[in-house]
Amino acid sequence: MAKFYPNLTPELIQFIEEQKIFFTATAPMEGRINLSPKGIDTFRCLDEQTVGYLDLTGSGNETSAHLEENGRMTIMFCSFSDKPLILRLYGNGRVIRPRDEAWDNFSGYFSSFHGQRQIILLTINSAQTSCGFGVPIYEYQETRETLIEWAEKKGEAGIYDYWEQKNQKSIDGLPTKLIVDN
Template sequence: MAQFYSSLTPELIKFIKEQKIFFTATAPIEGRINLSPKGIDTFRCLDQQTVGYLDLTGSGNETSAHLEDNGRMTIMFCSFSEKPLILRLYGQGKVIHPRDEEWRQLYPNFPTYEGERQMIILTLSSAQTSCGFGVPIYEYQETRDTLIEWAKKKGKTGIYDYWQQKNQVSIDGLPTKLLEE
């Protein structure tokens, strides 16, 4: 049932675009594994080997710290509709900050949101599908806007202060490089 791919096919890209949630997994060389659910329309397939998402300000910044540590990343999509499928994207992740040259090149691919923190870009080494037969069927209701509304209330200065207080290091003390120049 499982099948590996060396790049994204048009069918896999279509599947990704239909999903309302994805999960990111990273781990430092030493320390805790991080697995995060992501919603909101931030994910993009940039080409058959490259995907990414606009990372919004959150309670921590584990993904960034782990990618700075070793770059390993897995992104998973799973269908909650009647047609089951799980898709895992394996590869090397990279953090792109607004101060980086690549930001200006890549940013037009993404929507604009309050609280934008960085982009996470994954260069695929492989993709894998599996059955998803054990994943329950759920019905999508709506996008939760709580994070965006929180960022709007904080404003740019409040978000920057939050980054200084909460997003500088991982829970294991690894640097995120969010505010480095």
Template structure:
């Protein structure tokens, strides 16, 4: 049975902090829905109504473009271990970039990871849990280091050039404002 909450309870906050993977869904007003898996110790509970995640360099920058257009975002986490649970966080998100006043405050919540592009702050409006009885068991064996190694090898200038070429607009043509 699905259950809704207005805020993140202590139990749900603990569940979030124990997960190694989460999924981010966003969509423009008109265009493709984007769903991305995330990992690398990049999600933080800020308080009972706010979370933030470290957004690392990727092939696209869909979520940032969608958030700039309408702010809508859903974060989903699910248990792959003994106790089944699916947790969805519905809210309004915004990208925080190095040029923004809140950057240092939010960056301090995360480990330093090469290729960090922005931080996404989400004001949680609604929380839903559901059973997760059909989610299979999986064991976490470690984070992939490929993205981190790629960014370290490229260096700051090379990553910036990659952003200029690949992260300035969504696949539907919306601006990301990454480098403004």
């Protein structure tokens, strides 16, 4: 039932563009595995080998810390409609922060949001589809605006303070390099 691809096909890109939620998974060499659901219109297919998403400020910054340590990442999409399918993208991730030279090259692919923190890029080593027959059917209702409203209320200075307090290290103590590169 599972099928592997060396890169994204037009059909896989179309499937990705139809999804309202995706999941990211990273892990340090030692420590906790991080699995995060993501929503809002932040994901883009840049070409058949590269995808990325605009990462918004959240309670932690595990993905950034793990990618800084080892680069390993999986992104999963799962159909909740009547046509079942699971798509996993395996590859090497990298973090692009607003202070990085590459920011201007990639930020134009994304809508701007209050609280945008970094761009996560994934260079795909392989993609895998599987059936998804055991995944229930759910109906999308709407995008939750709570995170965006929270960031708007905090303002730029409040977001920076939040980064300093909550987003500098992973829960296992790894540096995220969000504000400085050390």
